[in-house]
Amino acid sequence: MSLKVGVVGGGQLARMMIAPAVELGIEIEVLAEQESMSASLAATQVGDYHDAEVVLSFARDVDVITFDHEHVPQDVLSALVDAGVAVHPGPAALGIAQDKLVMRARLAELGMPQPDWAAVSGTSELQEFLDAHGGRAVVKTPRGGYDGKGVRVISAATEAEDWFAALAEDARGGALLVEELVDFSRELAQQVARRPSGEIAVYPVVETVQREGVCAEVIAPAPHASDRLSSVAGEIGRAIAEGLGVTGMLAVELFETTDERLLINELAMRPHNSGHWSQDGAVTGQFEQHLRAVLDLPLGDTSARAGWSMMVNILGGPRRDSLESRFAAVMTEHPAAKIHTYGKEPRPGRKVGHVTVSGDDLDDVAYQARAAASHFED
């Protein structure tokens, strides 16, 4: 009689759903891509999520299917829905997350604030956009990019020639996305959760710091955020979750411009790195909230549990020893740090864990979190 969630994908996001599932008393099963993944503890099956038969058989005895990532193909999602499986987020919402051109078009329909953008199918169209936007722009492949992959800042259309060539060979064809280069003062992220029955819970807006296209740090709440800014960010999150019919967690990555406008950068329809602070820093962490949302259970309190929380990612460095071998040093010096590691082999640049620290003095919180994380990166 207990509730059972099936998670497609065995990465760290699936792993981080295990703890709140165990605490609440929800059963969790994972369809992992291979053995020995981050979420192996809950893996009941290893198989290819591109194969509808595999996913259907995995889904047979769960109450809802949700995801570690947004890459499950539409035909597999449709097969699940056709078989009567509850799927959250659903195929329509995921379809928007899977294609950045579709996302821009849908956000435009919703009247959401965005950078100028265009779909360009060749170098001349791209050059036109560049010429109209000061000679520099961001070009993105609509599909398959993450953590800065599939994103280039260019100043000449020829710099995207290889991507146009690849598109020409892609059966789905299509175009590249080009966006104006936004003069932002900083980046923010807004987490919201939405249940199928409509309830929405909004988290405090946070500041994110990226390095080389990868999230490095998150400060919650965003320092110096005016009430107006926080409220606008929350309204954007709410409007997107409703407008796109998102179920589960939604992360909206935002640019804040020097004139305090907010422009939407990216969307993620799942728990997201910019929300990891909430595991320790909010009454209801994003992984618990995601489980509640996809099961259509009432959502938890999103309040911060301390004045400030800071999350710092741990990236693999040149050292090849395990992260656990460094626990003693971190724990001795930073007894208040909450350490999260993902059971992944540390490889240079790979996200293998994170640290959060909460407290009332932001300087101290930031110092502790960075110092704790740095022990893992020598």
Add this chain to the structure above:
Amino acid sequence: MSLKVGVVGGGQLARMMIAPAVELGIEIEVLAEQESMSASLAATQVGDYHDAEVVLSFARDVDVITFDHEHVPQDVLSALVDAGVAVHPGPAALGIAQDKLVMRARLAELGMPQPDWAAVSGTSELQEFLDAHGGRAVVKTPRGGYDGKGVRVISAATEAEDWFAALAEDARGGALLVEELVDFSRELAQQVARRPSGEIAVYPVVETVQREGVCAEVIAPAPHASDRLSSVAGEIGRAIAEGLGVTGMLAVELFETTDERLLINELAMRPHNSGHWSQDGAVTGQFEQHLRAVLDLPLGDTSARAGWSMMVNILGGPRRDSLESRFAAVMTEHPAAKIHTYGKEPRPGRKVGHVTVSGDDLDDVAYQARAAASHFED
């Protein structure tokens, strides 16, 4: 290369070690007594912990063996130690927890404050103790009791005749424990953690409320506790952990008398119900702390994360439906409640979960926690 903890016993205490193990990135394996127990998710083996061969084979590839309960027989513990397995808490400390007469004698050697007590091997000795202590006393079987089992308040020695008869047939023979009935104003509990290398971490002393011999509620920290009281409680915990060589979590159940003395009631050498508040209410919860302690890792910050936390146990009631079927009502009315259920069939009087609430207003915290828990008990 990752750290691996093996837990003997598949109950809810083992279950609640899973979440912090997953978060830290520690591997956890459980030797469960049977299929479908609370900690099944991490169960790698089902077997009888009374069988040294079974436990030795389970222990083969872990870094340390620890326990869901204190009932593993001494010969099995010795076999582990002889095989070079790290066992925490160790056989000597567990031996004290396994026999209340041994515990009383060792606490007396340490000069710890206790109720008057005696070992009595027959009704005449027991009657003598009763006569010397106002005609009423508490009699306990030294082994095997928990949650009020094996404990009787008596006013005549004949009320323990059946236990004496049972002792006479027990190969280990021995005596019953009799203790003065303490005129306490309330019950407290002190959690401490100790690493094999000696470091000790002391939690805030808490108030516990028992109903029919079973822990019903815990308030952290204990209301109206003077600095002196808190500090004495902490010193008692520290002295016992050191004096008895406890490794891992230790819970000391205490009586506070009307004249503000503290007398030791019971000990538990493991995470304990009176410490569940710390999962949500302390920077480092007792289950994370236990893992750190038994792995001889530096201990985490034991500070409270809010002014007040309250834990209310969920006991099975007459209803036979699952706890999850009541999630919607609890979550709707109490979005700030942290719900923990143990994956156990609700049977009347059985501990099947708990709820914690944290905040700055004790009245509100207590109201929310009790109201949330009560939804599970109709």
